[in-house]
Amino acid sequence: MSENTMQRDNVIPTACFQNALIEAVGLTKKFDDVTAVNKISFSLEPGEFFGFLGPNGAGKTTTINMLTGLTRPDSGTIRVAGQGYTENPKAAQYLMGIVPDESNLYPELSGFDNLCFCASLYGIGRHERRERARELLETFGLAEAADRKFAGYSKGMKRKLTIAAGIIHRPHILFLDEPTTGIDVATARQIRQRIADLHRAGTTIFLTTHYIEEAERLCERIAFIVKGQIVTTDTVANLLQPLQGSHVMLISVSGAIHDLADRLAVGFPGYTCATVSSGQVRIESAQPVSLGPLVRFIEEQNVEVTEARRVGPSLEDVFVGVTGIEANVLKKDADKKGGAS
Amino acid sequence: MRKKWIAFWSILMKDMRAYYLKPPNISWGLLFPIAWTGMFFIKSGKGFESIPELLPGVIAISVLFGTTSMLAVSVTFEKKNRSFERLLLAPISLNLLIMAKTAGAILFGSVNAVIPVLLALFLADLSTISWAIVLPAIILIAIVSTFLGLFIAVSASEVFEAQTFSNFFRFPMIFLCGLFFPIASLPAVLRPVSYVLPLTYGVDILRGAITVTNVMPLGLDFLAIGSFCLVLFYISLRNIRRKWIT
Numbered sequence: 001m002s003e004n005t006m007q008r009d010n011v012i013p014t015a016c017f018q019n020a021l022i023e024a025v026g027l028t029k030k031f032d033d034v035t036a037v038n039k040i041s042f043s044l045e046p047g048e049f050f051g052f053l054g055p056n057g058a059g060k061t062t063t064i065n066m067l068t069g070l071t072r073p074d075s076g077t078i079r080v081a082g083q084g085y086t087e088n089p090k091a092a093q094y095l096m097g098i099v100p101d102e103s104n105l106y107p108e109l110s111g112f113d114n115l116c117f118c119a120s121l122y123g124i125g126r127h128e129r130r131e132r133a134r135e136l137l138e139t140f141g142l143a144e145a146a147d148r149k150f151a152g153y154s155k156g157m158k159r160k161l162t163i164a165a166g167i168i169h170r171p172h173i174l175f176l177d178e179p180t181t182g183i184d185v186a187t188a189r190q191i192r193q194r195i196a197d198l199h200r201a202g203t204t205i206f207l208t209t210h211y212i213e214e215a216e217r218l219c220e221r222i223a224f225i226v227k228g229q230i231v232t233t234d235t236v237a238n239l240l241q242p243l244q245g246s247h248v249m250l251i252s253v254s255g256a257i258h259d260l261a262d263r264l265a266v267g268f269p270g271y272t273c274a275t276v277s278s279g280q281v282r283i284e285s286a287q288p289v290s291l292g293p294l295v296r297f298i299e300e301q302n303v304e305v306t307e308a309r310r311v312g313p314s315l316e317d318v319f320v321g322v323t324g325i326e327a328n329v330l331k332k333d334a335d336k337k338g339g340a341s
Numbered sequence: 342m343r344k345k346w347i348a349f350w351s352i353l354m355k356d357m358r359a360y361y362l363k364p365p366n367i368s369w370g371l372l373f374p375i376a377w378t379g380m381f382f383i384k385s386g387k388g389f390e391s392i393p394e395l396l397p398g399v400i401a402i403s404v405l406f407g408t409t410s411m412l413a414v415s416v417t418f419e420k421k422n423r424s425f426e427r428l429l430l431a432p433i434s435l436n437l438l439i440m441a442k443t444a445g446a447i448l449f450g451s452v453n454a455v456i457p458v459l460l461a462l463f464l465a466d467l468s469t470i471s472w473a474i475v476l477p478a479i480i481l482i483a484i485v486s487t488f489l490g491l492f493i494a495v496s497a498s499e500v501f502e503a504q505t506f507s508n509f510f511r512f513p514m515i516f517l518c519g520l521f522f523p524i525a526s527l528p529a530v531l532r533p534v535s536y537v538l539p540l541t542y543g544v545d546i547l548r549g550a551i552t553v554t555n556v557m558p559l560g561l562d563f564l565a566i567g568s569f570c571l572v573l574f575y576i577s578l579r580n581i582r583r584k585w586i587t
Contacts, residue, residue, distance in 0.1 A: 068430055070586060093432035104423035108359045120351030121431035123344020165427075 019082060021046045021173060021204050022067065027076035029062050036062040038228040039076070044173070044206060049199045051219030052208040055325060059228040060208035061101060064177050067206070068098050081172075094122060097171030101178045101208075103158035107151035111142055111161050114150055115168050122169035129168070136164040140194065156187030163191060173204045180214060192218060216315040226323045236315060243313030243321075249283040249291065250276065252307040253298060260303065267297050274320075284317070348433045352441035360415045361449045369410075374403035374456040392465035397547035398520040399457040400479060401540055405486045408450035409511060412443060412490035413503040420585070421500065429586060435578060443487045450483035467551075474550035474559065481566045482543035488573035489539070495580040514540045524556065539569035 020043035029037045037059040044050050052060050065071035067078060069089025078085040080092035105114040112133050119129035137143045140160040145153065153161065159179065167174060176195065180188035196218060199205050209215050215222055216236055223233040232239070253260065261281050264273040272284040283289055295305050319325070360366065377399045385391040419425040428438050458475075461467060489510060497503035515521070517531060518540040524532060535541050542557070542565040549555030555562070 070426060070430060072586060090432055090434060093430060096430075098430050100423065100426065102423055104426060106355070106359060106419075106424050107422065109355070113355075117351055117355050118427065121348050121428070121433065123347045125347065 020044060020079075021048075021081060022206070023079040024063075024067065025077050027063065027066055027073045027078070029059075029066060029071060029073050035228050037066070037073075040225070040228070040230045041076075042223055042230060042233055044204055046172075047199075047202055047204055049205045049218060049220045050207070051215040051222040052206065052225055053210075053212065053215045053222055053319065054208075054225035054323075055210070057227075058225045060225060061177055062228075063225070064098075064175050064206070064208060068096060068175055069093060094169070095172040097166040097169065097174040097203075099163050099166040099174070099176045099179055101181065103155075103162040105150045105158070105162055105165060108149060110147050110149055111137060111153065111157075112146040114161060115165055118165040119168045124169060132168050136168060140164050141190070156183045159183050159187065160191060160194075163194065167198065167203075171203065173206065174198060176205065176207045178209055179207070181210060212314070212316045212319055222315070224319060224323050226325065232322050239315060239318045240313060243317055245286060246313050246317070247285050247287065247289050248311045248313060248317065249289040249294070250307075250309055250311055251281045251283065251294065251298065251305060253279055253281070254304045254306050255279070257301065257303050260298070260301065263301060264294070264297065268294070345433060345437055348431065349437055349441040349444075352428065352438070353444045356415065356442065356445035357448075360411055361445050366411065366449075371456060373406060374399060374453055375460065377402050378457050378460055389464050392461050393467065393470070393552050396457060396461050396467075396551050397544055400454045400475075400547055401482055401518070401520065401544045402515060403453040403457055404450040404479060404482045404543075405511060405514070405540060407453035408446045408483055408486040409490035409493065409507045410504075411449055412446035412487055413494040413497065413507050414500055415446075416442065416491065416494035417497050417500050417503040420494075420498070425585070435581065439491065439574070439578060439581070443484075443491055446487040446490060447480070447483045450486055451479055454479045454483070471550040474546060477563075478543060478546040478550060481546075481563070481570065482540070485539040485543065485566055485569045485573065488570055488577060491577040492573050492580070495577050495584060514538050517541070518544050519556075520544055539566055539573075542566040542569070 022044040024043070025041045026039050027037055027041070028035070028039050040059070040063065042050075052063065054060055062071060066073045069085075069092075073086060076086070081095060083092060085092050106117065109117065112130075115133035115136060116126075116129045119132060124132070134143070134146070137146045140163070142157060142160060142164070145157060150158065150161065159182075163176070163179060166176075179195065180191055183191070192214065195205065195207070199218075205218075207215070207219060219236060221233065221235050222239065224231040257263075258275075261273040261275045264271065264281065264283065268283075270285055270287065271289065274282050274284075276282045283294065289310070291308055295308065298305050378395070381395040381399055382391065385395060416425065419428075428442075429435075431438070458467075490507065493506045493510065494503055497506050513534075517524075517527065517535045518538050519535065520540075524535045524541065527535060542562040545555045545557050546559055546562045546566070549559050549562070
């Protein structure tokens with residue numbers, strides 16, 4: 001991402017944010033009888049990459065909507081750049097860029113016109129917005145499709161343009177609501193690269209995602225949110241710390257044996273065994289895992305072992321341990337939304 | 342101030358390009374008033390001298406249909422595909438946003454009113470018309486009809502619902518505002534309904550300005566239609582805050 005793309009008009013030097021850039025305290029939101037978000041508190045430091053990780057319905061989008069002013073919290077307060085925000089969100093919206101979970105640009109306008117229009121909503125003059133739009137179309141590899149209507153874009157192109165629209169006014173804080181859900185692997189990689197570039201250029205980023213690997217790769221600090229409550233918040237390094245001494249083995253077998261993990265748990269009481277997916281079992285232990293006895297045991301069950309590999313502890317292990325939710329629940333959620341990354 | 346003006350102008354221009362200046366809408370805007378003029382003209386059976394009598398009704402209906410159709414559908418469409426959220430998240434006040442969204446419909450409705458006037462200029466002597474009253478009346482009818490369209494748009498969640506609601510309001514209004522039948526000749530139970538319809542006052546102003554056959558003082562008509570504009574605008578704002586900024 002070029003230097004130009006990241007220069008801000010409404011420049012507030014990062015040093016001016018003496019405290020947290022965003023501070024949310026006790027946010028609660030109910031929809032009828034359902035408590036979507038329940039007394040959550042967190043803060044974002046200037047320049048930080050903060051991830052919000054949780055399954056469908058955990059309260060991720062409701063939280064973003066409260067932070068951006070689309071939803072009013074029932075209780076709790078939000079401060080943005082030290083200013084009270086809950087009652088008057090408009091004042092802080094110049095600082096924010098928002099990429100919603102759906103690509104919601106105007107189908108009848110071209111990619112170029114969409115970007116120019118989004119810039120104009122922030123009061124950017126004609127010449128400047130046209131220049132920025134061209135630059136962003138180039139950065140996101142959409143220059144050739146600049147004059148095509150948004151309606152004719154592929155899903156990945158729509159996503160890229162929606163992100164470009166979210167940053168055309170060079171915001172201090174970028175909210176990304178599941179930016180790579182529902183798009184192909186190559187486009188998702190490009191998007192992650194652009195997001196990382198934005199962060200390197202100093203933008204504070206708030207990311208919600210279903211993808212644990214994405215959060216682990218991009219975020220500095222992560223909050224796990226389940227049923228409207230934050231279960232834990234910490235840096236990725238700190239979250240992984242308790243698992244540094246653990247040993248994990250992934251064993252792939254041919255043919256699905258639904259109770260293989262249970263049988264292994266009985267056969268090897270010192271190991272924690274779980275089915276990762278159909279045909280794959282995960283063994284975890286505080287002691288080094290001996291492969292030989294495991295393979296023999298599995299083959300005695302008339303199941304063929306096709307692959308066995310040792311893996312380091314991952315954020316997925318932390319997520320499962322902290323929330324009690326199997327990681328494949330998140331994957332299924334992402335698939336429901338058309339995920340492919 | 343400059344930033345707000347840029348945002349206002351861009352929303353207006355975007356709506357013009359995306360909705361109002363589309364060929365089907367331009368042709369609708371041209372054909373509809375012409376069809377109404379022709380229909381009223383044939384129905385009157387009096388020849389060209391009847392044109393000044395027909396003009397208030399044709400102007401009012403052209404504006405009403407032009408504004409309510411377009412705004413109710415465009416806002417509902419943007420709400421449905423969530424692009425309206427983009428506007429709600431922009432750093433502009435809701436008042437300014439709604440004024441920008443409705444400005445396109447007001448302009449479109451006002452231009453619709455010009456078409457029957459232009460046709461009438463070729464066919465009849467309009468030298469006695471008080472244009473200083475007709476022009477503000479057209480603009481006020483366009484504003485009140487647009488805000489009625491906004492009220493409908495905020496109440497509907499689907500485009501077809503918006504169209505149905507629009508007709509639910511428009512057709513009774515046409516028959517009860519004194520266009521086809523004088524209000525005095527309506528059944529007693531319906532007469533109070535006529536007086537709570539904004540179009541009644543708009544038509545009365547146009548009658549006063551074109552044929553001097555108004556039944557209420559023009560000052561009262563202007564006051565009433567202006568009040569309807571304010572009330573519908575604030576009800577719509579309140580509904581948007583309540584329903585769309587949850």
